[in-house]
Amino acid sequence: MSQATESDVREDGVIDSVSGPVVTATDLDARMNDVVYVGHEGLMGEVIEIEGDITTIQVYEETSDVSPDEPVEGTGSPLSVDLGPGMLDAIYDGVQRPLDVLEEKMGSPYLDRGVDAPGIDLEKTWEFTPTVEAGDEVGPTDIVGTVPETPSIEHKVMVPPDFEGGEVVATESGNFTPDETVVELANGEAITMHQEWPVRQQRPAEEKQTPTTPLISGQRVLDGLFPIAKGGTAAIPGPFGSGKTVTQHQLAKWADADIVIYVGCGERGNEMTEVIEDFPELEDPTTGNALMDRTCLIANTSNMPVAARESCVYTGITIAEYFRDMGYDVALMADSTSRWAEAMREISSRLEEMPGEEGYPAYLAARLSEFYERAGYFENINGLHSSISVIGAVSPPGGDFSEPVTQNTLRIVKTFWALDADLAERRHFPSINWNESYSLYRDQLDPWFVENVREDWPEKRQWGIDTLDEEAELQEIVQLVGKDALPEDQQLTLEVARYLREAWLQQNAFHPTDTYCEPEKTYRILDAIRTFNDEAFDALDAGIPVEELSDLDAVPRLNRIGVQEDYNEYIDELEADIESEIQELY
Amino acid sequence: MKKEYETITEISGPLVFAEVDEPVGYDEIVEIDTGDGDVRRGQVLESTSDYVAIQVFEGTQGIDRNSSVRFLDETMKMKLTEDLLGRVLSGSGDPIDGGPEIEPDERRNIVGKAINPYSREYPEEFIQTGVSGIDGMNTLVRGQKLPIFSASGLPHNDLALQIARQANVPEEEEGEDDEGSEFAVIFGAMGITQEEANEFMDDFERTGALERSVVFTNLADDPAVERTITPRLALTTAEYLAFDKGYHVLVILTDMTNYCEALREIGAAREEVPGRRGYPGYMYTDLAQLYERAGRIKGRDGSVTQIPILTMPGDDDTHPIPDLTGYITEGQIMMNRDLNSQGIEPPINVLPSLSRLMDDGIGEGLTRGDHADVKDQMFAAYAEGEDLRDLVNIVGREALSELDNKYLDFADRFESEFVEQGYNTDRSINETIELGWDLLSMLPPAELNRIDEEFIEEHYRGDEQEAEVTAD
Ligand SMILES: Nc1ncnc2c1ncn2[C@@H]1O[C@H](COP(=O)(O)OP(=O)(O)OP(=O)(O)O)[C@@H](O)[C@H]1O
Numbered sequence A: 001m002s003q004a005t006e007s008d009v010r011e012d013g014v015i016d017s018v019s020g021p022v023v024t025a026t027d028l029d030a031r032m033n034d035v036v037y038v039g040h041e042g043l044m045g046e047v048i049e050i051e052g053d054i055t056t057i058q059v060y061e062e063t064s065d066v067s068p069d070e071p072v073e074g075t076g077s078p079l080s081v082d083l084g085p086g087m088l089d090a091i092y093d094g095v096q097r098p099l100d101v102l103e104e105k106m107g108s109p110y111l112d113r114g115v116d117a118p119g120i121d122l123e124k125t126w127e128f129t130p131t132v133e134a135g136d137e138v139g140p141t142d143i144v145g146t147v148p149e150t151p152s153i154e155h156k157v158m159v160p161p162d163f164e165g166g167e168v169v170a171t172e173s174g175n176f177t178p179d180e181t182v183v184e185l186a187n188g189e190a191i192t193m194h195q196e197w198p199v200r201q202q203r204p205a206e207e208k209q210t211p212t213t214p215l216i217s218g219q220r221v222l223d224g225l226f227p228i229a230k231g232g233t234a235a236i237p238g239p240f241g242s243g244k245t246v247t248q249h250q251l252a253k254w255a256d257a258d259i260v261i262y263v264g265c266g267e268r269g270n271e272m273t274e275v276i277e278d279f280p281e282l283e284d285p286t287t288g289n290a291l292m293d294r295t296c297l298i299a300n301t302s303n304m305p306v307a308a309r310e311s312c313v314y315t316g317i318t319i320a321e322y323f324r325d326m327g328y329d330v331a332l333m334a335d336s337t338s339r340w341a342e343a344m345r346e347i348s349s350r351l352e353e354m355p356g357e358e359g360y361p362a363y364l365a366a367r368l369s370e371f372y373e374r375a376g377y378f379e380n381i382n383g384l385h386s387s388i389s390v391i392g393a394v395s396p397p398g399g400d401f402s403e404p405v406t407q408n409t410l411r412i413v414k415t416f417w418a419l420d421a422d423l424a425e426r427r428h429f430p431s432i433n434w435n436e437s438y439s440l441y442r443d444q445l446d447p448w449f450v451e452n453v454r455e456d457w458p459e460k461r462q463w464g465i466d467t468l469d470e471e472a473e474l475q476e477i478v479q480l481v482g483k484d485a486l487p488e489d490q491q492l493t494l495e496v497a498r499y500l501r502e503a504w505l506q507q508n509a510f511h512p513t514d515t516y517c518e519p520e521k522t523y524r525i526l527d528a529i530r531t532f533n534d535e536a537f538d539a540l541d542a543g544i545p546v547e548e549l550s551d552l553d554a555v556p557r558l559n560r561i562g563v564q565e566d567y568n569e570y571i572d573e574l575e576a577d578i579e580s581e582i583q584e585l586y
Numbered sequence B: 001m002k003k004e005y006e007t008i009t010e011i012s013g014p015l016v017f018a019e020v021d022e023p024v025g026y027d028e029i030v031e032i033d034t035g036d037g038d039v040r041r042g043q044v045l046e047s048t049s050d051y052v053a054i055q056v057f058e059g060t061q062g063i064d065r066n067s068s069v070r071f072l073d074e075t076m077k078m079k080l081t082e083d084l085l086g087r088v089l090s091g092s093g094d095p096i097d098g099g100p101e102i103e104p105d106e107r108r109n110i111v112g113k114a115i116n117p118y119s120r121e122y123p124e125e126f127i128q129t130g131v132s133g134i135d136g137m138n139t140l141v142r143g144q145k146l147p148i149f150s151a152s153g154l155p156h157n158d159l160a161l162q163i164a165r166q167a168n169v170p171e172e173e174e175g176e177d178d179e180g181s182e183f184a185v186i187f188g189a190m191g192i193t194q195e196e197a198n199e200f201m202d203d204f205e206r207t208g209a210l211e212r213s214v215v216f217t218n219l220a221d222d223p224a225v226e227r228t229i230t231p232r233l234a235l236t237t238a239e240y241l242a243f244d245k246g247y248h249v250l251v252i253l254t255d256m257t258n259y260c261e262a263l264r265e266i267g268a269a270r271e272e273v274p275g276r277r278g279y280p281g282y283m284y285t286d287l288a289q290l291y292e293r294a295g296r297i298k299g300r301d302g303s304v305t306q307i308p309i310l311t312m313p314g315d316d317d318t319h320p321i322p323d324l325t326g327y328i329t330e331g332q333i334m335m336n337r338d339l340n341s342q343g344i345e346p347p348i349n350v351l352p353s354l355s356r357l358m359d360d361g362i363g364e365g366l367t368r369g370d371h372a373d374v375k376d377q378m379f380a381a382y383a384e385g386e387d388l389r390d391l392v393n394i395v396g397r398e399a400l401s402e403l404d405n406k407y408l409d410f411a412d413r414f415e416s417e418f419v420e421q422g423y424n425t426d427r428s429i430n431e432t433i434e435l436g437w438d439l440l441s442m443l444p445p446a447e448l449n450r451i452d453e454e455f456i457e458e459h460y461r462g463d464e465q466e467a468e469v470t471a472d
C-alpha cells in the first residue's frame, strides 16, 4: 500500500459510529474511495459512501475498542498500490502491506493494528540500466530502463501512464533507491523506479485483441480438453474439497506465464504457507529458476479483516496490469471470488443497502464483469503485446451452481472448469467434469496446437470427446442391466473410455513427475490409448472375444505413463507390446 | 471508568439498547445490574455517539428500563495461566468445579488476532489416532482443523473421546521428542445436554485426562448467547498453552451447530438481512475467525489442533453450517447413519471424508512409503464397490462378472474389517496399512493401478508369480 506523506493529510473528522468493519464519521473532508486513517491507532480505511455530513468508511483492520469521538484523518488519495522492483517473491495482505515486514514491525506472529508499510522497500537499491538516451522521445508507459529484479524477471522501468512524456534530457545508470530519479524529461517530469496507481482504476491500454496462444497448464484435462488462452478468463466452481485450490496451485506452479499473481482471497492461512514454503523450492519448467522468482502472493485469509478481502482482488489485478505493461504474460489466480463477493455483501448489508439476489448487492454482476474485463490479450500503449489471464475459483453454497456468484461469473468467463463432488469422492483428480466443462477458446487455439504439438491434435481430441460421450450414454444403460448385457463393441468402448479417464484425464498433483505434463506427453498418452482402441476394434471385427481384449497384460500399463519421466521410450515399447499381444490372439 | 447509565430504551431478544453521552468502544464489555443484585454481562455490538446496542450473554430476562448499565472500558478477556489445566469452567470462563479462583498470569482479548500467514509453519506432523478410517484414509496432522460432521443420534462423542484418548505422535512413544512438549486437551461444550457433558467428564476422569484438560461448559439450559463466547475463551486458552507454553493442544468444540444457532438468534434480533436459511451473511467470516485459530507457528514448539463437532440438521451436508465449515476447515470426517445401523464402530464414511493436509503428512519417514498409494487404491476400490451395490440390487450378483464380485466383497470387508474396530481398539499405522494390503490383495494385481509396482511386489499377498508378471 502506498503511504501518504505528511503534507497530504487533510481536514480531520470525528467518528460517529462503529459497527464491525463499518465506521461513520462527521466533518470529514474526503472524496469517494479516499484512504483515511481511523481512530487513535490510525487504522487504515477507505471512504465508501458520502451522505451529507456523514462519511462512511470500510476499515481494513479490526475495530475492537474503537469508539465515537476518536479522530479520522483523510489522506486525499485513493487506495493505491506501490509499483516497482521488489514485488516478485513478495507476500502481501489485501491492501499490499508486505506480511514479512509486518511480522518484523509488529514483533509478533499475530497481525496487530495500526501498522502500515509500503508495498516495496523504499530503502533498497536496485541496479538501473537505461535503455534510452538524451534526445530520445518517450511517451506514457514507454520503457526507459531495466532492473534485474529476480533471476527470472527483468523489471522494466516505464514512464508512468499519467505522465505527458517528451524528450529525455538526462539518464542515470547504477544503483538507486526506488524514489530516486533515473530519467529526466525536458518538461521537468522525473522518472523513478516507483509508481503508484489507484487499484480500482484500470491501467490504460491501446486495445484488446483476440488471443490465439494457449496458457499451457501442464494439466492434461485442461490443455487437452478445455484450454484457456493467454489473456483468457476461466472460472473453477465447485463445492468444498473438490479441488479448486489444488487446481489453482497447479496453474500457479506450471502455467507458462511470465508472471504469476496468486490472490488468496478469504481462504485458509495454511494454503498460503504451503505456497510460501513450496514455491522457492520448485523449479519453473520454462526458465529453470525458482518458481517464487516470478510469483507475487496476496494473502488475505478468511480470518483477516473482511474489508481488505474486498480490496485484495483489485490489488492483485493492478499489479498484474503493471507487469502487462512491461510486455509480460501474466496469469492471475483468485481463490476464491465468492469470498470477495461475500465481503461486498457484508459491507453492503452494514450500509443497509437494498439487497439483490440472495442478499448480494445489486452491483454484484457489474463488479464481477469489471474485474474480469481487466483480463485480455492487449496491445499496450507502448506497442508491446502481452496478456493477463484470470482464473477465478468460485465456492457456491451447498455446491449449487445456480447461485448468483457462479451464474454471474459464467456469463462473463469463456472457460468453465466444473468441479464435481462425485469425482472428488472417488478420488478422480483433477475432478473436472468433462461433460459439463467447456472452453470457448478451443477453436481459436487449435492452430497453435497443430503447429506446435501435432497436426492431428484436434482430431485425436475429438475422438477422445466422442468416446467419453458415448461412455456417458452407455453408463446409463449399464446402471439398469449390467455391463455384460451390452453388445461386445460397446463393452470395448467402455474399456477404452475407462483408460481415457484413468490414464489421461486423471493426474496426480502430488506425484513429482505426474504433476506436470507437457503438451507432447498429453498427446502421446491419448494417442497410445487410441492405438489400443484401433488394434482392439480390428481384433473384435476379426472375431476375437471382448473378454480376451479386456484381459491383456500390457494394456494396464497405460495407467502408468503419467508417472514416467522418459515417457517416449515407455510409450513406444508399450504400443509395440499391445500390438503384438493382440496379434497373438488372432 | 465510565459513569453508570439508567438509560435503557429498548430490550429485544438478547439485545439491549441504551443511550449514552460519552464514547463507548466497539466490542467493549458491559455489566447490566437488574437492581436485585443480579449482574449480567454483555458486549457492545454497535456504538454511536448517542446510543449503543449491547448483546447480553446471560439472557435479558429480568432486565428493565431501570436496570443500570456500566461500561468496563475494555473488551472481553480470558484469564490465563498454566494452572487452568485440570479445571472446569462455565461457558463464560468462571470456575464451576468448586476449586479456587483463577490467579491469572495474563489476561488476553478473546477475539484472537489473526495469525500472520507468513508466520505460520505448514502442519505436516502425523498424529496417530489409532482409528484406521482416519489414520489410513484421512490422516490428521498437528495443527490441522478437522471437524466431525455428524447428525443427531450418531456416536460422534465416542469417536471424539477415542481420538482424545489415543492421539499421539509415534516417535514420541520411543522418546524421540526432545522438545519435551506435552499434550493438552481443551474441551469447549456449547449447548450440549448434561448427559453428553457427563459422558465426556466421566471419560476424562476415568483416564486421568482431566489433569491435562481445561473444560468449558455451556449446557443446553445455559444462555444461548453465551455460546458465542465459549469457543473464543477455549481457543484463547489453547493459543496460550500452545504458543506461549509449548503444549500440543487438541481442542474439541461441540456442538458447533448450537453455536451457529446462537449467531442466528442475535442476527434476527438485530433485524439484519439474513443470508441462506436465516443464518447471518457474515457466518463464514465468524466461523473462520474460530477455525483459523488452529495451526503451527514458526519458532514455537506447541500446536493447536481442532476437532470441532457439528450435527448436520436433517443429515444434510449442504446445510449452511456444515457447508461453511467445510469451506474453512482442512477436511472433514463424515459419520454415516447407514453404517451406524449396521453396527460399524466408528461409522465413518471415508468417501465424503477428507483430510487436506494428509498429502504432506504421510509417506516415507512420516508414516510409510506405500501409504499414499494404498490409500488411493482403497478409495478407488471402495468407490467402485459402492457403485456396484446399486447395480446388484437390480440385476443380482450372478449377472456380474467375477471381477465385479471381487469389488463387492472388497467393499463389504472394507467396512466390516477396516473401518469397524470399536472404540477401544488402538491400531498403529503399520497395522492399518497392513490391513489395507490384506483387503487389496482380494483384487488381481493388475487392478492395483494406483500403486507403484515395487510396493505390489513387496506387499501383495498370495501368488508371488502373479504379482510379478504384471509388475514387469
Ligand atoms: N489434482 C489433484 N491431485 C491429487 N489430489 C487432489 C487434486 N485435486 C484435489 N485433490 C485433493 O482434494 C483435496 C481438496 O482439494 P482443494 O483443497 O483444492 O479443494 P477446494 O475445492 O479448494 O475446497 P475449498 O472450497 O474448501 O477450499 C486436496 O487436499 C487433495 O487431497
Ligand SMILES: [Mg+2]
Pocket: A244, A245, A246, A267, A335
Ligand atoms: Mg480451496
